[in-house]
Amino acid sequence: MSRRETSQGLLGVFDHYDGMIEAIKNAQESDVEICDVFLPAGDHHVLDMIYKKRSPVRFLTFAGAITGLISGFALAILTSLVWNLVVGGKPVTNPIPFVVVGFELTILFGALATLVAVLIFGGLPFRKFPGKAYRPEFSLDTFGVWLSCTEGNRDMAREILKSADAKEIHDISDPASPEVQS
């Protein structure tokens, strides 16, 4: 799923992991759309529940690494051809010493490409921070589950969060007034 800004929905705040998992599971079973989930620490289990495909970061990493490999050899070979420096009795453009150059640039460009990928795909820097739903306690020990809902399934969404033992439930369009407090 892709994150999108929406101006409505309910945010459930959980102080325990199991409640968050239950809320996600129930939302998926009830076809209530999950806008977002907030976690203080990375969790593969949650990500596997939400996403079917792997992150595309790997494609940019691979592309960066290949570019680096080619660039490394190209830099070494072309500069050797432009200004021949016959030293040590070695051929001017033997690939053997240039393997080191190619290797290092493979790693460098691969890492730079990965950095670009995580910034682009992760939407960083997120200029609209803190956004509609974020709360500072989400970086401490609290989890958030933001369900998108229309008037039609609002009650279902509220029920999902309540039955999962949410500590608080907020209306995203009016975050200052908690709708329900457990």
Add this chain to the structure above:
Amino acid sequence: MSSEKLIQEVLQATPEKIPFALKTTAITMILLGIVGLAISFGMGNDGAGWVAILVSAVMIIGLAVAGIIFSAIFQITAAKWGRSYRRLAEGSVVLMPVGIVLLVIYLIGADAFIPWAHMEHLTGGKHVWLVRGFWDARVLGSLILMYAMALYFLYLSLRKDFCIAEVRNRFATGLGAWLAKGIRDDNAERLRCDTRMSYLAPPVVIAYAIIMSFLAFDLIMALEPDWFSTLFGAWYFISHLFVGTGIIVTLSLYYKAHHDLGRFLPELKQRDIATILFAFCFLSTSFFWDQFLTIWYANLPEETHFLINRAQGSLGTLVIVGLATFFLLPFVALIFRKVKHSRMLLSTVSAIALIGIFIMRFLEIAPPTLSLKHPAVFSYIAIPLLGSFLVLLGSLGIGLWLYAKLLTKVPVMPIGDDIFANEFTEGNTHE
């Protein structure tokens, strides 16, 4: 302590007799080995037979202990993920008698083809170090010492399993009866074995590194007495750990598919051991490259002749093939998750790696033994190359038979290992 259910599960997965597929594969490999011997000694040029014997000997010697080294490393690091592979790795010890027999045959018969044995003036310490008699005793003695340590380590590992009554009942005769001898208090004995394994594991690994290095110097590097490389020993044993890992991977995939070991060897563990295979591929390649680059760059004739002799003609082509098979193909293939999760692809990668390291061993051994003049033409090396490969296959075939036989006499998973038992006993989470 293993739960009852776990014990039964492992005992049920342990085959009662040698699996038919493994038996036929082993027989085929042994027959090919006999053909290889006939080709090498009968049709090949002088020395081709001894090249075949030595290449197989040095490979089998290294592979025989590789599995025990794995088990020892698990013991030292208290690693949890790989316990399922422990028994499957330890089975490599069955190659020990094969390695010793090959080596003894070589020591007895190959005198005419050991270059330094007939050289009058050996420089440096070689005139003391490379003397028949002393050399033979050293080579055989160090190998026997290594094997003795490895076998004792294996004995302790197996005995832990036999501290379980159900295991003793299942394997009541022969090897099982010997392993269970004298066990009075199961828990105390298992703890005693585990403590001894913890003390023995570091010396086993240290002995492996030192003994294998000196065997590489004595058996391979000494064939060109005026050449040396300080990294040669480490390159030898790391490349064998690489091939050993590949063999463990292949056998574990077979047992997983045919003997109900899916729960013990899940996808994540398979990916882990494939990653270890990748790491050894990288390490082997870097040790090869470290030697090659250093010698190429300094361009000293006393060193470069080793490379030049092997860089031209059909030997040069063989170098390219070797690099492609032990480095390029496995390295590129193992980057992809799909390969790590595919039984067929992973087994193929392991086989290719074995071929690659075999080619490297052949390139190290064949030129001086056959007194090849460079550039070597393919017809001159074709028979030794084919013969060596077939003899290696035959030796591995004997090992495969013995391995499959061993895994009918002991549990196929190390149920006496507490870490393994904790991981798979119901109620515990596992990776």
Add this chain to the structure above:
Amino acid sequence: MSNSDMTEKLGKFSWAQVDRDILATLSRPGPVYTAVLALCFILVAIGGISWAYLIKTGMGATGLNNPVGWGSFITTFVFWVGIGHAGTLISAILFLLRAPWRTAIFRAAEASTIFAVATAGMFPLIHLGRVWTAYYILPYPNGRELWPNFRSPLVWDVLAITTYLTVSLIFFYVGLIPDIAAARDRAKPGLRKTILTFLSLGWMGNLQQWRHYLAAYVFFAALATPLVISVHSVVSWDFAMSIVPGWHTTIFAPYFVAGAILSGVAMVLTFMIPLRVVFRLQHLIRIYHLQAMAKLLLFTSLIVGYAYGIELFIAWYSGNIFEQEIFLYRPTGDYAFIYWAMVTCNVFVPLVFFFKKARNSIWTLFIVSILVNFGMWFERFNIIVSSLAHEFMPHGWGLYSMTLTEWGILFGSFGWFFLLLLAFFKVLPSVSIAEVKESMPHPKKGDKS
């Protein structure tokens, strides 16, 4: 692995407690911290003055001469590059191996990598003498009609060190983002909060961010891992690519890499043992972590010992008179003290870690780590200086000894490294909040913060 196993080794704390304890290290410094910081400033000042004197006077202010053209500066350069390797090994390789003991210590180790490499990077400039010509080595179209010689190991070094510093920085910063966000959310409004907000890039820990972050982190670790092998291999090739006896040998690459990890782990132990006491992090950085590092130190010391032994054997075996001469000179010649100090500190002293009692003793861990640091500096000095002092032709043999200027710069480098490290401890979380939380059991119903 079972959770009960891990909580026994790593301890069990609430997530909120993890936050509190780690962010507490960012509070106002105490007297011990301030005293050490002042000492570091003094050392940096000494180093700076020495360097300024060197630039003004010229390279004659050092003991470098014919035949020893490389001395303490290259020794210290290789030493600091080596120190950096432990951080990358702990943060990248142990991440891929899913070693549980990594979580509490990798952040500080990673920081030490960056500061060590940054310190190391100064030494080629110091050694250059005419620092303002350093840009000659960079590959860009210029009016000199000259490109760098990519066949030279010195140019490989430039690429390797630059790559290592860049990748380590990226890995370090990206790994820090969730922790900076945690610090941002706990900070009071003001300049600190503004800076942390900027650095956190608007991190909210939502699905999109975690998904790509966790994937990228694996790739960073996978890319940094070969750097652990390659960077110090390239540094070793500065020597091995030559034909100098004692330098030109194939074992140098893995020998240097093992030595680098040895010195790096020793340095991590050296600063981590006081760190956990001064910042009261003993419950997070436990004896279990220190024991694991002691085992790693022992393992790499055995590899280094193997390399020492093999070099001696091959020198004897080969019959090469130059190899034999240098390996006789090192233990018996003018620098014999350095050689035996090296062997004692790097090979014999770490053997004590075969005993569990030694691995459990904080003082033993601390003393051994310092001795290994000494030993590894002596090793680089032994390799570089003794080989240059005693090359092929006897008429060309000569000696080298360090001048006050070189001592000043050496101590200055230590001051610089620890100054940066101390600053880091007070500015950013020195233990990874997010990953320690990941390794703890999740907050359950009924848990109280």
